[in-house]
Amino acid sequence: MSADVAELEKLLVEWVERWIEGESETVIGPRTNLSHTGLLDSMAVVGLISYLEEQADAEFDFATYDPTHGVSIQGLIKHCVG
Amino acid sequence: MTGVYDGHCHVASSRFIPRAFVEDVASNVACRLGSMGAAPKPGRIADGLAAQHADHLADGLVEEMDAAGVERAVLLVPDFGLRMAGTAEPAEAARLHHDIRQRHPGRFWVYIGVDPRRGPEAVRDFEDMVDAYGLDGVKLYPPCGYSPSDPGLYPYYEICAARALPVFVHTGPTARSLDYNPAHPMRVDRAARDFPTVPFVLGHGGLTHVETSAYLAAYRPNVYVDTGGFASAPSLASWPEHLNRLFRTGINHKIIFGTDWPLGRLNGGLKGLIAEVVDGPTVFAGVSRTDRELLLRENLLRVLAPGSRPPV
Numbered sequence: 001m002s003a004d005v006a007e008l009e010k011l012l013v014e015w016v017e018r019w020i021e022g023e024s025e026t027v028i029g030p031r032t033n034l035s036h037t038g039l040l041d042s043m044a045v046v047g048l049i050s051y052l053e054e055q056a057d058a059e060f061d062f063a064t065y066d067p068t069h070g071v072s073i074q075g076l077i078k079h080c081v082g
Numbered sequence: 083m084t085g086v087y088d089g090h091c092h093v094a095s096s097r098f099i100p101r102a103f104v105e106d107v108a109s110n111v112a113c114r115l116g117s118m119g120a121a122p123k124p125g126r127i128a129d130g131l132a133a134q135h136a137d138h139l140a141d142g143l144v145e146e147m148d149a150a151g152v153e154r155a156v157l158l159v160p161d162f163g164l165r166m167a168g169t170a171e172p173a174e175a176a177r178l179h180h181d182i183r184q185r186h187p188g189r190f191w192v193y194i195g196v197d198p199r200r201g202p203e204a205v206r207d208f209e210d211m212v213d214a215y216g217l218d219g220v221k222l223y224p225p226c227g228y229s230p231s232d233p234g235l236y237p238y239y240e241i242c243a244a245r246a247l248p249v250f251v252h253t254g255p256t257a258r259s260l261d262y263n264p265a266h267p268m269r270v271d272r273a274a275r276d277f278p279t280v281p282f283v284l285g286h287g288g289l290t291h292v293e294t295s296a297y298l299a300a301y302r303p304n305v306y307v308d309t310g311g312f313a314s315a316p317s318l319a320s321w322p323e324h325l326n327r328l329f330r331t332g333i334n335h336k337i338i339f340g341t342d343w344p345l346g347r348l349n350g351g352l353k354g355l356i357a358e359v360v361d362g363p364t365v366f367a368g369v370s371r372t373d374r375e376l377l378l379r380e381n382l383l384r385v386l387a388p389g390s391r392p393p394v
Contacts, residue, residue, distance in 0.1 A: 019118065035350030042314055042349040046130060047115040049348075050122030062133035068146055068351035 005077055008055055012073040015051050019044055030077075033070040045071055049080075056081050085153025086356060089382045090250075090285065090310030090340025092158055093182060094137040094347070098175060100166035104131045106257030134347060140182045143343065144189055150352035151360075154189055154392065156340070156382070157182070158250060158285075160223040161195030165260065172196065173207055180215040191390055193219035193250050197226060198234025205237045212245065218390040219248040224269065225260035230282075231272035239277045246387035248281040249273075250308070254290030267295045274302050281385035283308050283338060288328050289315045296328075299336040306385055307333065310342035313355055322364035329366065334373040338381045 009030040016028050016039065024039055026032065034040045040048065045067075049060050060080045092098065108128035115122065137143060140157075147155060159175050170178060172195060179192045194217050196208055211217055220238060222230050230251045242249055253267045267284050274282045287295030287307035298305045309328070312321045328337065339359075343352055359365045366374055383391050 033350075035348075035354055040349070042346040043111050043114055045348040046111055046127055047118070047122065049130065050115075050126060053126070054122070060130070062130045063136055067348050068149060068353055070350055070354070071348065 004056075005081070008052065008077050008081070009073055011055055012048065012052060012077070015048055016040065016073070019047070030074040031072050033072055035067065035071040040071070048073075049076060052076055052080055084379075085151050086339070086360065086378045087382045088147070088152050088155035088341050088343070088352075089283070089338040090158060090308050091143065091155040091343045093140050093143065093179070094135050094344035096132065096135045096168075097138055097170050097178060098159060099135055100162050100168045101128075101132060102166040102168070102259065103162065103257050104128050104135070106259050107131060109258060134344060137344070138178075139185055140190070141185075144186050146343070146352040147189065150356040152352060152356060154191065155343075156191045156193060156218070156250075158193050158221045159195045160221055160226075160252070161197045161200075162223065162226060164197055164199055165226040172200075172204070173211060176211040176215055176217065183215075188392065191218040191386065193217070193221040193248070195221045195223060196235070196238050197223075198228050198232040198238075201234075202237070205241070208238060209241055212241070212247070216389075217247075218386060219250060222249060222251045224252060224264040225256045225262060227261050227264065229264045229269045231269055231276075235273065236276070239273060239280055242280045243277055246279075248283060248385040248387075250283045250285055252285040253295065254286045267291050267298055270305070271298060271302070274298070274305050278304055280304060281306060283385060286311055286315075286342075288312065288337060289318065289324070292328065296331055296333055299333050305336070306381065307337045308340045309337065310340035311345050313341070313349065314346035320364075322358060322362055325359070325365045326367055326369075329369045329373065329377065334369070334376055335381065337377055338385070339377050 013028050020039055053060050058081050065079050105128045108124045108131055111127050112124040161172050162169055176194050183190050224230050251270050253265050255262050270282050281304050283306045284295045285308045288309040295307050299307045318324045
């Protein structure tokens with residue numbers, strides 16, 4: 001894992017923690033399934049992806065993204081920056 | 083119980099959902115994210131949402147249905163044409179949905195959109211489409227600027243009465259540039275009373291104007307309530323708890339389960355959603371097995387014409 005990816009993971013974990021404001025007991029990590037655990041709704045996922053685009057300076061390809069097996073920080077970063 | 087029936091889906095395609103509608107949705111997303119200090123540009127959100135509307139043949143939807151255990155779904159085809167440009171006209175939309183049904187046999191019912199302002203010729207076209215494609219119902223989108231009790235819709239309702247077709251009516255708020263007043267569920271009441279044999283389904287009635295929708299469903303034998311959009315309604319703090327309350331109000335014989343896919347697709351898709359509904363600890367807590375069957379399958383079958391029901 002490159003340092004950039006690790007830094008992105010850290011930033012996105014912090015974003016999710018801010019979003020849920022301590023209302024969930026789930027420990028957030030890069031592999032946490034953010035959708036199936038009910039932590040983020042679809043609007044929040046859009047916000048998280050936009051934040052990722054901003055931090056990574058890369059465009060997220062929504063057309064090819066498959067969220068059906070869950071949404072994780074690691075998966076979003078991989079889809080966005082490879 | 084065998085597979086779930088989803089009474090409220092759309093083909094996630096720019097052929098049927100206008101860009102202006104997507105931009106309206108994006109502006110609300112940006113507004114909410116902005117309040118959390120996390121607002122991206124609305125244009126970027128709209129681009130992201132629009133990019134998810136390329137499932138023109140519903141292959142992606144069928145894949146999700148298979149993964150989620152959804153046996154069949156209703157495809158609703160709103161007629162936005164007189165308010166928002168860029169989508170297929172009703173006749174073309176009906177043909178394209180017919181193609182989708184041919185591609186995925188046995189998976190979809192189709193309710194086609196009509197608009198009373200299109201005049202008598204459109205009524206004849208509608209009847210022709212029903213004959214040609216075996217359409218299963220009518221979809222109304224009153225926020226486009228008309229009441230569901232508009233006399234211009236009565237010729238359609240006469241056709242529905244003659245053929246036992248249901249009418250699905252959007253109720254409640256929607257895109258910011260459309261009209262909310264015609265979308266109040268009470269606007270359906272006159273038509274429902276004048277056409278007592280036509281089933282009227284109050285789209286989103288289980289989420290917005292719930293009290294009004296519930297009493298219409300309780301007291302008008304031909305009025306039903308839909309749950310579409312439950313997982314994405316911005317006003318619901320916990321949708322499993324909301325659905326559980328709804329399912330304990332005594333009208334389970336009148337509620338039709340629907341998701342409003344692709345709404346909320348980014349949140350894990352149908353599989354996660356259906357799993358939470360069917361197997362989660364909250365939604366059906368205290369709800370009888372018989373009522374679950376009504377909610378997830380039988381109520382939809384009861385509003386469909388006999389010819390639309392799958393063979394037993």
